[in-house]
Amino acid sequence: MERQMERQMERQMERRMNIVFLCLTLALVVSGCGSTSISSAPAQTPTPPTIHYIATLSALNTSGVTGTAEMALSGDYMDVTISLAGLAPNQQHMQHIHGAHGTHATCPTRASANADGIITLAGGASAYGPVALPFEPTPTADADGKITWSRQLRLTPDDVFNIKTLTEHVVLIHGMTYKGLYDQTLPVACGPIKAA
Numbered sequence: 001m002e003r004q005m006e007r008q009m010e011r012q013m014e015r016r017m018n019i020v021f022l023c024l025t026l027a028l029v030v031s032g033c034g035s036t037s038i039s040s041a042p043a044q045t046p047t048p049p050t051i052h053y054i055a056t057l058s059a060l061n062t063s064g065v066t067g068t069a070e071m072a073l074s075g076d077y078m079d080v081t082i083s084l085a086g087l088a089p090n091q092q093h094m095q096h097i098h099g100a101h102g103t104h105a106t107c108p109t110r111a112s113a114n115a116d117g118i119i120t121l122a123g124g125a126s127a128y129g130p131v132a133l134p135f136e137p138t139p140t141a142d143a144d145g146k147i148t149w150s151r152q153l154r155l156t157p158d159d160v161f162n163i164k165t166l167t168e169h170v171v172l173i174h175g176m177t178y179k180g181l182y183d184q185t186l187p188v189a190c191g192p193i194k195a196a
């Protein structure tokens, strides 16, 4: 809860900064009027560069899950390809980018495990933080425990804010059977996001 409030406050501050910036810009434009003629060449919308990232996923909670998540970020579009193996077959597996804006998310270690040696969703949160961007729709593993998932996501301004800086975030995969019950939230694989 505290984290969410912090994030809200950060966003409010950023909005205020944006308004201040806008005012400054307007002031400059107004003061510049009449002094020089402004070129009337039509502004071309530049194509934003595409930046490639990859997260190599390692198993958590001795799940045996491995895989990769490849991301190509171009402005507010993100092309994502995720390949996973070793999952609980025929079950849904949530897949997220985790981390909070301005903090350095990491994959949890044994230090985050509870008395039973399990890293729960809450137990690992001090390492990986909140969900920054969900990769949805949430896929279901096939009968062999594999997932291949590929989408182009259109990011909202909030998404763009939440995933900044991407290399300070991690990709987290969820969902495993524990003590005979399927738990959708348990972390099963994690990987830090790196420039590809």
Ligand SMILES: [Cu+2]
Binding pocket: 094, 095, 096, 098, 131, 172, 173, 174
């Ligand atoms: Cu998650």
